[in-house]
Amino acid sequence: MFEILERQDMADGTVVLNEISAPLIARKAKPGQFVILKANETGERIPLTMADTDTNRGTITIIYQIVGKSTALFKSLQVGERFQDVIGPLGKPTHIEKLGTVVCVGGGTGVAVLHPITQGMKEIGNHVIAIIGARNKDLLILEDKMKASSNELHVCTDDGSYGHHGFVTDVLKDVLEKEAVKLVVGIGPVPMMKFVCSVTEKYKVKTLVSLNPIMVDGTGMCGCCRVSVGGKTRFACIDGPEFDGHEVDFDELMQRLQAYKEQESVAYEKYLHE
Amino acid sequence: MTEKPPKKKKIPRQPMPEQDPQIRKRNFEEVPLGYTKELAVKEAERCLHCKNPSCMEGCPVSVDIPGFIKNIKEGEFSKAVRKIWERNALPAVCGRVCPQEIQCEGRCILGKKGDPVAIGNLEKFVADMEREHGNGELPPKSDPTGKKIAVVGSGPSGLTVAGDLILKGHEVTIFEAFHKPGGVLVYGIPEFRLPKDIVYSEVNTLERLGVKVECNTVIGKTVSLDELFEQGYDAIYVGVGAGLPRFLNIPGENLIGIYSANEYLTRANLMKAYLFPEYDTPIARGKDVVVFGAGNVTMDSARTAMRLGADRVRIVYRRSRDEMPARSAEIHHAEEEGIEFFLLTAPIRFLGDENGRLTGVECLQMKLGEPDESGRRRPIPIEGSEFKLECDMAVIAVGAGANPLLTKSTEDLKINKWGYIVADPETGKTMKKGVWAGGDIVTGQATVILAMGAGRKAADSIHQYLTWGW
Numbered sequence: 001m002f003e004i005l006e007r008q009d010m011a012d013g014t015v016v017l018n019e020i021s022a023p024l025i026a027r028k029a030k031p032g033q034f035v036i037l038k039a040n041e042t043g044e045r046i047p048l049t050m051a052d053t054d055t056n057r058g059t060i061t062i063i064y065q066i067v068g069k070s071t072a073l074f075k076s077l078q079v080g081e082r083f084q085d086v087i088g089p090l091g092k093p094t095h096i097e098k099l100g101t102v103v104c105v106g107g108g109t110g111v112a113v114l115h116p117i118t119q120g121m122k123e124i125g126n127h128v129i130a131i132i133g134a135r136n137k138d139l140l141i142l143e144d145k146m147k148a149s150s151n152e153l154h155v156c157t158d159d160g161s162y163g164h165h166g167f168v169t170d171v172l173k174d175v176l177e178k179e180a181v182k183l184v185v186g187i188g189p190v191p192m193m194k195f196v197c198s199v200t201e202k203y204k205v206k207t208l209v210s211l212n213p214i215m216v217d218g219t220g221m222c223g224c225c226r227v228s229v230g231g232k233t234r235f236a237c238i239d240g241p242e243f244d245g246h247e248v249d250f251d252e253l254m255q256r257l258q259a260y261k262e263q264e265s266v267a268y269e270k271y272l273h274e
Numbered sequence: 275m276t277e278k279p280p281k282k283k284k285i286p287r288q289p290m291p292e293q294d295p296q297i298r299k300r301n302f303e304e305v306p307l308g309y310t311k312e313l314a315v316k317e318a319e320r321c322l323h324c325k326n327p328s329c330m331e332g333c334p335v336s337v338d339i340p341g342f343i344k345n346i347k348e349g350e351f352s353k354a355v356r357k358i359w360e361r362n363a364l365p366a367v368c369g370r371v372c373p374q375e376i377q378c379e380g381r382c383i384l385g386k387k388g389d390p391v392a393i394g395n396l397e398k399f400v401a402d403m404e405r406e407h408g409n410g411e412l413p414p415k416s417d418p419t420g421k422k423i424a425v426v427g428s429g430p431s432g433l434t435v436a437g438d439l440i441l442k443g444h445e446v447t448i449f450e451a452f453h454k455p456g457g458v459l460v461y462g463i464p465e466f467r468l469p470k471d472i473v474y475s476e477v478n479t480l481e482r483l484g485v486k487v488e489c490n491t492v493i494g495k496t497v498s499l500d501e502l503f504e505q506g507y508d509a510i511y512v513g514v515g516a517g518l519p520r521f522l523n524i525p526g527e528n529l530i531g532i533y534s535a536n537e538y539l540t541r542a543n544l545m546k547a548y549l550f551p552e553y554d555t556p557i558a559r560g561k562d563v564v565v566f567g568a569g570n571v572t573m574d575s576a577r578t579a580m581r582l583g584a585d586r587v588r589i590v591y592r593r594s595r596d597e598m599p600a601r602s603a604e605i606h607h608a609e610e611e612g613i614e615f616f617l618l619t620a621p622i623r624f625l626g627d628e629n630g631r632l633t634g635v636e637c638l639q640m641k642l643g644e645p646d647e648s649g650r651r652r653p654i655p656i657e658g659s660e661f662k663l664e665c666d667m668a669v670i671a672v673g674a675g676a677n678p679l680l681t682k683s684t685e686d687l688k689i690n691k692w693g694y695i696v697a698d699p700e701t702g703k704t705m706k707k708g709v710w711a712g713g714d715i716v717t718g719q720a721t722v723i724l725a726m727g728a729g730r731k732a733a734d735s736i737h738q739y740l741t742w743g744w
């Protein structure tokens with residue numbers, strides 16, 4: 001189990017796609033749910049929201065950015081090699097329903113998580129406008145797939161090397177001005193999600209975000225992934241990972257993501273030297 | 275009460291050799307070093323072999339205690355462990371973590387006038403002898419019945435059910451959500467109290483008997499209970515534990531540096547974060563640590579923090595020493611290792627810096643009033659007694675509740691208002707046909723041996739069901 005069947009470098013090698021054999025998980029997984037992966041005996045448990053599943057092949061697909069030792073270790077695994085442990089599907093699936101016009105906004109590897117949700121939203125009959133962004137053209141992922149799973153796709157780059165020159169939130173504002181949008185789904189780096197929510201709040205459009213706090217077990221057992229939502233503490237692993245973005249305390253989330261910054265760089269340095 | 279006092283000269287209770295507190299407080303090696311053969315035999319000779327042994331009445335799984343002690347006295351260590359196995363599949367675990375002082379040893383007749391027989395130490399001794407020097411001979415198994423049982427959760431109650439039912443000839447598969455089996459024995463109880471190799475060795479014995487162990491399987495998510503029945507399982511035992519951390523629900527609780535005991539201990543024990551960066555999982559190494567609570571898990575957390583290099587570890591508890599639920603041996607060990615107790619003290623809010631990191635906790639002093647529902651005297655705040663404790667790390671070890679993951683995905687499994695599964699206390703039968711439950715998910719957080727006791731009763735009931743029907 002958990003053999004890597006496909007592997008692809010994306011975004012200039014900063015992002016990797018793995019299609020992993022995990023029939024039990026593939027059979028159950030729904031858009032918005034995540035898995036926890038552990039590369040080897042000494043590895044860390046890393047939560048990643050699934051980018052795709054294939055019940056016929058019995059596989060799940062994850063797409064992740066290399067940010068430290070654990071993701072670098074994942075990257076080093078080749079086709080035919082295995083993850084020692086994959087657990088899931090975890091978390092609540094995205095509530096997909098027919099609403100009218102839905103805007104799906106994705107940044108960085110958040111686009112990978114957004115893709116199955118976008119697809120689901122379109123399949124159920126929504127008019128789906130997708131907005132995806134990256135720092136530059138080379139870092140952009142899944143443009144073709146997002147095009148196929150939306151009715152309308154806008155692409156943005158921070159440096160203007162491709163598509164709209166600027167942030168996803170610029171385009172989002174334009175869309176919200178012109179269209180009667182029922183729901184916005186925003187998934188990406190925490191600052192991006194925070195900005196998306198501050199934009200949609202002005203237009204009073206309900207906004208879902210998918211949070212990525214640090215986790216250990218992913219089954220509600222440890223409380224490591226606690227986030228403040230509407231002034232209450234919630235566990236992203238069992239109450240989320242999706243929440244009403246207008247209620248999320250993003251500043252607290254950003255701080256909590258820094259909890260192990262020092263240890264993370266120690267581990268990464270050590271890994272790069274070995 | 276017809277036993278005659280021993281005529282021979284009285285042998286005192288043989289003390290357990292232990293690592294020196296000053297050394298052990300900085301390592302993760304086991305604290306007790308174990309009896310030698312000579313010490314064990316000498317201790318066994320103290321047993322009076324009462325006609326009606328009250329020690330056995332004190333044991334939730336009714337181990338033949340005088341029987342195995344007699345074997346030790348005669349130097350038949352291998353026979354002794356097999357005698358225990360008749361009632362208890364996990365003697366190496368129970369010899370270490372059972373609260374003997376309120377169970378078997380608490381009932382020992384010798385305890386009335388002096389020290390009871392060190393039953394726990396003797397149990398640990400024979401189990402360790404078997405693991406290290408035994409011939410590996412397994413207990414006999416009944417003929418195959420063709421019945422399949424799924425055990426959900428590989429903690430003490432699940433392992434007990436699996437061990438009992440495999441011997442009765444059934445096929446048993448254990449499903450574990452984590453990547454390693456053992457449940458609380460692996461994620462919760464620290465290495466220095468229960469070395470993980472011992473747990474894996476106990477699980478390995480079950481596997482050699484034919485039990486299958488499927489890790490990384492979250493029942494309720496990866497597979498549902500009904501799907502297990504569809505896959506041909508004839509009965510299911512649910513022993514998923516009390517895996518929902520309780521927090522204090524005071525301001526500032528999400529500051530960096532504040533852990534639930536579940537998280538702190540899981541990082542340290544299951545993920546081996548104490549070996550970081552050899553292992554990849556990080557853990558905060560607080561210098562000035564405060565731990566809230568007064569149970570065994572509180573002691574485990576405080577002692578772990580000390581071993582991870584803290585200069586100072588303080589346990590903060592809102593009642594007094596008399597109300598502390600931890601075993602006296604654990605409190606004693608913690609004190610020996612330099613852990614301080616702030617009793618009659620309750621936290622009211624956490625304080626942090628601009629980066630969201632913990633810097634202290636504001637507390638109130640308490641006094642004791644009338645007993646509350648739990649029978650313990652209720653703590654009452656003393657007005658104007660606020661004071662601040664500086665700390666850079668805190669662990670909240672005030673108990674755990676029912677994890678809703680499985681019960682929420684299984685509608686016909688009846689739960690009570692606290693989320694625990696409703697099960698017959700005598701048989702473990704739930705309101706869902708073919709499903710039994712036991713351990714902390716039924717009773718709320720309790721001890722390893724009580725979970726094993728529940729497992730034993732459920733295993734008997736499951737066997738009866740598979741033989742005679744519901």
